[in-house]
Amino acid sequence: MKNRLRVLRAEAGLSQGDLAGLLGVSRQTINAVETDKYDPSLPLAMRLSKIFGVPIDVIFLDDWTPPELPNG
Amino acid sequence: MASSGTRRRLVRAAVGAVFGLVLGFAAGQFGLFDWIEQMPGEDIASTALAALLLLLGLFALVAASSSTLYRRMAENYQEGDPLDGTVLRYLRLNGIGLLLGAALLLAPPLAVRFGYTGDAAIPVAIGLAALLALQVWLNARIRRGSDELTRAALAEASIGSFWLSQLGLFGWAALARLGLVGEVSLWTLMTLSTAIYMVVSIIAAIRRGMFA
Numbered sequence: 303m304k305n306r307l308r309v310l311r312a313e314a315g316l317s318q319g320d321l322a323g324l325l326g327v328s329r330q331t332i333n334a335v336e337t338d339k340y341d342p343s344l345p346l347a348m349r350l351s352k353i354f355g356v357p358i359d360v361i362f363l364d365d366w367t368p369p370e371l372p373n374g
Numbered sequence: 375m376a377s378s379g380t381r382r383r384l385v386r387a388a389v390g391a392v393f394g395l396v397l398g399f400a401a402g403q404f405g406l407f408d409w410i411e412q413m414p415g416e417d418i419a420s421t422a423l424a425a426l427l428l429l430l431g432l433f434a435l436v437a438a439s440s441s442t443l444y445r446r447m448a449e450n451y452q453e454g455d456p457l458d459g460t461v462l463r464y465l466r467l468n469g470i471g472l473l474l475g476a477a478l479l480l481a482p483p484l485a486v487r488f489g490y491t492g493d494a495a496i497p498v499a500i501g502l503a504a505l506l507a508l509q510v511w512l513n514a515r516i517r518r519g520s521d522e523l524t525r526a527a528l529a530e531a532s533i534g535s536f537w538l539s540q541l542g543l544f545g546w547a548a549l550a551r552l553g554l555v556g557e558v559s560l561w562t563l564m565t566l567s568t569a570i571y572m573v574v575s576i577i578a579a580i581r582r583g584m585f586a
Contacts, residue, residue, distance in 0.1 A: 328461075331523040334583040343522050 304363045308336045310354045325349055416562040417483040423568055424479035431472030438465035460519070467516050474509040478502065479568070482561070527582045531575035538574065539567045 311321055311332075318336070322329040325346065334340035342350070351358045401407065410418055437447040444462060445451050485498040517528060543563070549555040579585060 327521040328523065330582075330584050331521055334523055337583055339581065339583040340523055340526065346522060 303341050304338060305335065305361055306363065307332070307350065307361055310356070310361060311336075314354060321353070324353060413483070413487075416559060416565055417487075419569070420479050420483060420561065420565040423565060423572070424476040426572075427472045427476035427479065431469045431476060434465050434469030434472060438462045438469060464516060464519055467512060467519075471509060471512045471516060474505055474512065478505055478509065479565075481505075523582060523584065527575070527578045527584060530578040530582075531571065534574040534578065535567070535571040538570050542566070542570075 311318070316324075318329045318332040322332045325332075327346065331340065331342075331346075335342050347358050347362065350361055354361065410421070413421070433447070437444050441462065444465070481498065481502055485495060490498050517525065520528070546555065546558065550557055
């Protein structure tokens with residue numbers, strides 16, 4: 303999934319290692335998320351959202367639009 | 375002009391080549407190659423895998439012996455990476471797990487080679503069961519302490535290697551049942567499935583950027 307993690311991290315002045323340390327994961331995990339090689343778990347995505355103070359859908363970009371509900 | 379990373383790799387390759395030359399020469403002097411020539415093909419393959427695990431395990435243990443050595447030896451280390459006692463401890467546990475894997479692969483062919491068959495093989499089997507239990511416990515502990523990327527890569531490696539092993543096993547078994555190929559021993563199957571797991575787990579780790 304495409305994401306803006308690299309941009310948000312740079313804006314916050316954090317290195318991949320700094321962010322990894324804050325989240326209790328390896329730097330490779332942060333790098334893998336930033337390079338779209340790994341979609342993080344929901345708990346990790348929520349922690350990212352709390353660290354940067356933005357909703358999850360500001361970090362992770364999904365162009366899927368839901369179909370109309372049958373009774374909508 | 376080569377970058378410092380390329381230079382470092384070239385130096386390491388040169389050191390590795392010299393080390394390999396010395397090791398090969400010493401092995402020849404001690405008659406190791408004559409000894410290997412007398413081994414069945416499946417034992418040669420499992421011994422080669424065990425040697426690989428042994429070297430990887432020793433590398434991990436040396437790298438985990440201090441944070442300074444880790445910084446110098448870990449190819450994917452970057453300045454600022456989280457590097458506390460936990461990282462080194464889990465690398466040490468991985469190293470021990472690799473050494474246990476090597477011992478498990480080496481022991482049965484060596485035991486047979488040294489005449490431990492029939493009743494004499496029972497203590498060897500008990501020792502192997504104890505080593506296996508220790509390795510299972512160690513792997514469970516490593517998995518529990520790993521972060522989610524490592525767990526995802528482990529799960530992918532398990533799924534991929536199971537799928538490939540099952541495919542190969544079915545193909546060979548079906549051909550053998552039809553009388554088109556010969557039967558293979560359990561040791562050959564075990565060696566192949568171990569080799570498949572190693573290759574698939576390396577591919578999974580690369581795909582997930584774990585060496586980055």
